[in-house]
Amino acid sequence: MAKIESAFFDLSYLDALARRNTCIHRLDPRIKVIATAVFVICVVSFHKYAISAMLPFALVLVLVMGLAEVPASYVARKLLIVSPFAVMVGIFNPLLDHQPLMQLGPIVISGGWISFFSILLRFSLTVSAVLLLIASTGFNAVCMAMVKLGMPRIFAVQLLMLYRYIFVLVDEGIRIHQARALRSFQKRGLSMKTFSHLVGQLLLRTLDRAQRIHLAMLCRGFDGTIRIQRVFTITKGDLFFLANCCTVLFLLRYFDLPLYIGRLLTRLLS
Amino acid sequence: MSHHIVEVTDLTHTYPDGTMAVRGISFRIHHGESVAVVGANGAGKSTLLLHLNGYLTPQHGSVRIGDFPLTKATVQDIRKTVGMIFQDPDDQLFMPTVYDDVAFGPLNLGLPPEEVEIRVQDALVRTAVAHLRERPPYKLSGGEKRAVAIATVLAMTPDILVMDEPSSNLDPRARRTLIELLAGFHHTKIIATHDLDMVLDLCERTIVIHEGTIMADGPTLDIFNDMELLARSHLEKPFRLQGCPICSGELSR
Amino acid sequence: MHMADALLSPAVGGTMWVATAGTIAHCAKKVQRDLDDRKIPLMGVLGAFIFAAQMINFTIPATGSSGHLGGGMILAILLGPYAAFLTIASVLTVQALFFADGGLLALGCNIFNLGIFPCFISYPLIYKPIAGRRPSPTKIAIGATLGAVVALQLGALGVVVETVTSGISSLPLKPFLSVMLPIHLAIGLVEGLVTTAVVSFVWKARPEILELTAAAKPLGALNLRNVLAGLMVAAVVTGGALSWFASSSPDGLEWSMFKVTGSEELDAPEEGVHHTLATLQEKTAFLPDYGFKQSSPTESIENSEPETSSWPMIDSGTSTSGLVGGILTLMMAAALGLLFKRRAHTV
Incomplete structure (x- = not known):
């Protein structure tokens, strides 16, 4: 009961966030929907043991979160609330998959644990991405954007x-x-x-x-069709954002940035 | 302009469960008149109102709005003439934002976008809620919701406004604002209400309904001074006419 | 149970998205053509009702734990299959977007699992024949309960199949099924009880409401042939997804098939769980452990998997690099976050 009430409190809070006016808020809703979809697809397409390669995506999220002025603490709290679910479904991996995959000095880490953390990471990334979309766009605008993108x-x-x-x-x-x-x-x-x-x-x-x-x-003259008049215009800036965003996401998807940095660093040190 | 009359003749309505809500009601309302429909709960006010915008069609008797008798064929035209304001604004504001809600009617009329824009802005300005344009309806206060509900109806440019309990659930100031707003409209007004003090402010004529029939129909002041009639109709004299003993200094007597 | 993005492979998620989007488009067309414009506000408000009803918990008889309404069956009974499907889809979408139930990609799966079965299996094939025409308390009870149980069993099956096919979770098919199905049998029974109780209440108070929706011609009638055709399409689509999956990791699918037919257990029944798990590990492990034990860091592991090249190399050097790089990235993220936070404070 209390939980649901607070969830609805969240609803209005997200609405309030969506009414701010930042460079992210000003983007065309369609652009944001597409960018979010690309983000989610990139994240879920990582193989099951990916962890470090996914981390740059968190960097992207933090960047957008900051630009959109969405409080990180809010997103973190939301993640915490729903995380038991992810833990519940992921926890079987360490139990079932004992495949050693990584060695840190004396400690050998099994594939199960790695894929467990990978699930947690995926979960956090995809959930925050969607939250960010709503917090920077608003539900109504997302719906209207989806209509423009072909939703009935x-x-x-x-x-x-x-x-x-x-x-x-x-x-x-x-x-x-x-x-x-x-x-x-x-x-x-x-x-x-x-x-x-x-x-x-x-x-x-x-x-x-x-x-x-x-x-x-x-x-008021309803005849079975609901008419909503809403004009969206995609500007050059919007397209520029989308192109950059997709390029960055694809690059991050195909090049394991942290691995390169790590290699470089370890080589420098040794 | 004499054609904007509302004429109800011998209207009777029986619900499927056998309840006879309206039994042979007749009255005539002229252009520009402001008429209150009062009566106890269940007296048949709501059923009567549902006939005025064509939600119910007469089973017996007739309803004429302007030049049209109310039938299935004319119902669309009648709905353009009669604007209905509901008791619960939450039922009337069903769109995501105030703007969408006010634009809903004009868009259904098939108006071009520029005309829709003009009508929306005009309606919002007349009800003094232009600043709420982009807000979602659930974020509004009771008085704001009521004002927006009225704006949604005004955007249809009706000739006749029918209102069901417009002052219910409003705080005193919101109620006062609403009364001032309604007093400024030159539409023909039909107001069903229990708020007899508001009737004193807005309506020169009152129709009293009791158990589906008209008990009285006449000038508001005459009716409100007929104690016996009010008692029989489960009503009470408005406070303002009760001659408050404190104000009039009659307390000591 | 809701599917989550974290458990989905893009192939499975994408397939389910396409299947669900197709069904939504189809239902939208049906509802639009139905001409009963009362349904439009009714669907919207009933969707909101499901949320409101879900926050009221009840005590599950004889257990002391509490549960809440799912609502799929109730919506199907009140609205008929097409409108109900759209309503369920809208409820799940709002849950995904605001309450982080599932996620964007998993939405396709969730709508499929929780919408298709009550609307297009349970309602037309179970509830309608039993209690559609002339409802009575007993008929409503039997129809609703049976309908809810079947819908939830199929939904659970859907979750299991989608999870296993995606291969992100290491949960094997059979144990997963043997946990999910009984749990959802219980959930289905409770859902059935609640649905029965609420529908009977409405039926007693206002019988005309149920009759209205049951009698609604275009929505009520659902052709069995259409259902079968739909299932065929679903099967083909799922098959397509499976084969897609199969091509990228043959072992996983082979293993699931193996398990489904149960032949493996027949071969070695006395070996028990341990053996099963060991086989499982052997079969699912894309990187067999001898690769690690060889401890030849620079050489890639011998593996016939086409995807191996993109998988993390099991050499401690790479692991360390990955770890260092990962930590660095995290630090960068944190620094960026702090920067924004400070800026927000000063502004």
């Missing part, structure tokens, strides 16, 4: 309406839940029967609301 309009409308009414319905849900909690004293759990009444009640209200919204739409 009706699905975009669905996403936008869902997002619009999350706030209303979660409020309603919280009220119903509080009303119950206030009268149930120490009993914290919700029996299946009470639950179905609460949720059923919420569902009935929701259905009524859908009917009223439909009426409101009809009153």
Whole structure:
């Protein structure tokens, strides 16, 4: 309960971040969607034992995060909240894969551990990339960009309406839940029967609301198609950003930068 | 301009479950009139309003808006003439931003983009919320939401405004702002409400509905001074007319 | 369970994306053509309802632990398959974007796993025949529970297949399946109970709502032939993805097939888990450990894998370089972050 409430707090927080005005915010949303997709694909296409080769991608993220003025602590906290999931699915790797892959003096590290950390790293990179996209663009703009990129309009409308009414319905849900909690004293759990009444009640209200919204739409000439007027213009700067961004990402993907640096350094030292 | 009348004749509506919500209501509202529809909960106000914008079509009797009788065929034209403002602005503001919401109606009318832009800006300025243009609706206060809801309707340039409880859930100042805003409109206004003090400010005429029929129809002040009528209709005299003993110094008597 | 980007290979993720995007496009066309414009606000608000309902937890009977609604089955029952699929897809998209559930690439998998099965298998083939026409509390209970269980079992199967095919996690197919399926049987039963309870509540309070959606002609009817055709397409697409995977790492697939047919266990039943794990290791290990023990750092390891060249060399020299470089990169990232932070403070 508390967790979800705070999650919705996050929703408005991300919205607030998205209303800032930085060079990243000013980019065309389509450019940002494509760049994020390229980033994610580059990251997941690394082989299962990659760690150091992926690190420059973190560097890219930090750079964008800084330019977009998205607080790193916020992203880090978000990652921490969802990380148990990644740990849960990754932890089997060290148990199953005992293949020694790396030697640091006396310590031999198995492939399982390396791929486990690789999963954690992938997870952090992909999750932060998406968070950054939303925090620098805003959900509505991302949806509109996706329409311009070929997503069916009706699905975009669905996403936008869902997002619009999350706030209303979660409020309603919280009220119903509080009303119950206030009268149930120490009993914290919700029996299946009470639950179905609460949720059923919420569902009935929701259905009524859908009917009223439909009426409101009809009153303003709704004919089955939702029209949204939004003009995006891709500037030369946008294209320049995208081209550079993709070049950098591809270069980082194909050249293991840290390895070269490390080699250079170790050779210098020895 | 005499054609902007609302004429309801012997309107009756029975819901599928057998509830007879409206039983033979008749009235005529002329251009530029501002009329309050008052009555207890469940008296049939909402059902009546749903007929005025064509959501319900008359089962018996007739509804005429301007030159058109309300039928399935004319409903689109009638919706352009009658602007409906809902009780819960959250139901009316369903788009991602204030701008999109206000532009929704004009875009559906098939207007060119420049015209849409003009209408949106005009509606937002008239309701004094132009600064909220790019905001998402869930971030607005109750009063702001109400003002934007009114703007969404104004952008359709209706001749008649129908409002369901416009002053509900507003704090006193937001309520006052709203009343001033509505007083400035020269549209024909039909306001269903429990807020009788607001009726005093806005409506020269009041229709009292009780159990699906019209109990009274006349000048607002006459009706509000008829104690017996108010009691029978589950209403109360507005505070302002109650002759407050403290203010009038009659406390000592 | 949600798939995550971290577990996906681009091939599998991409394939599922294409499959899901295709289904969304198809459903969008269907819903648009359906002319029932009431569905548009209804879908939006019901999607939001799923979020609201998910924050209310209930106590799972006889266990004391708590669970919450998944919602796929409820949406299918209330909206019919096409509109429900779009709604589920929208819920998962918002979860992926805001709550970091899964991720961008995994979204295709998640929508597929949690949307296709309740909407296009459970609803038309299980719920509708049982409780569609003339619902009664018992029929609703049986239809919803069975539907939820089947949908979640198939969904779990989807997760397992996608994870194993991707090969990022070392989880082998069979043990993974033998964990996932029972867990999701339990989850499915609970989901079925909740779905039953909520749907029955709505049915008792306002029977016309269920009748309305069940009777809706274009959405309700789903041709069995179409379903089969869809499954065929899915099979071909999946097959394509598998073969793609197979070409890049034959061992992995061979091994999964081996396990699925169970022939390996038949061969050596007495060897037990240890042997299985050992075989697994042998089969999955792209870099056999003798390569390491040879300790000839400069020579590349003998391996027939086409991808070997891009894999990290197992020589301690390279490891050290990688480590040093990695640490340096991390330090750079941290420095950059601090720089921005300081700038943000001073501004």
